[in-house]
Amino acid sequence: MGIRDSIWSVLGRDTSNGADVVLERVRTAMLLALEQYGDEKHVRLDMKISSAREISELWYLRPEIMHLVASAQGEEVARACVAKITALFGKHQLGGKSSRFGGL
Numbered sequence: 001m002g003i004r005d006s007i008w009s010v011l012g013r014d015t016s017n018g019a020d021v022v023l024e025r026v027r028t029a030m031l032l033a034l035e036q037y038g039d040e041k042h043v044r045l046d047m048k049i050s051s052a053r054e055i056s057e058l059w060y061l062r063p064e065i066m067h068l069v070a071s072a073q074g075e076e077v078a079r080a081c082v083a084k085i086t087a088l089f090g091k092h093q094l095g096g097k098s099s100r101f102g103g104l
Helices: 003-011 019-037 040-051 055-059 062-073 075-088
Strands: none
Touching: 019 040, 019 055, 019 062, 019 075, 040 062, 062 075
16 A cells, blocks of 8 residues: 555545556456467567556556457457456546447
């Protein structure tokens, strides 16, 4: 917990859905999907996910996760996986609810 988070927790502000927390939750979920469904060919995607500094960078990597999982397990599993990841963005979803991946 950083100083800013400590101060806000003392003041009663809930930071559990702050952009930094959400960024790390989404990053972890994407890396787990990559680990579960990917292989050594996906090092570049791993690097993109790991080096993302903004939540928007991870948002735009969802189609790559979709493709990766669909290639390994089929579209149904991929849609479910990406829907779970999309839900982790919470209020940080770009452009509202995604009809393609999140509104399943």
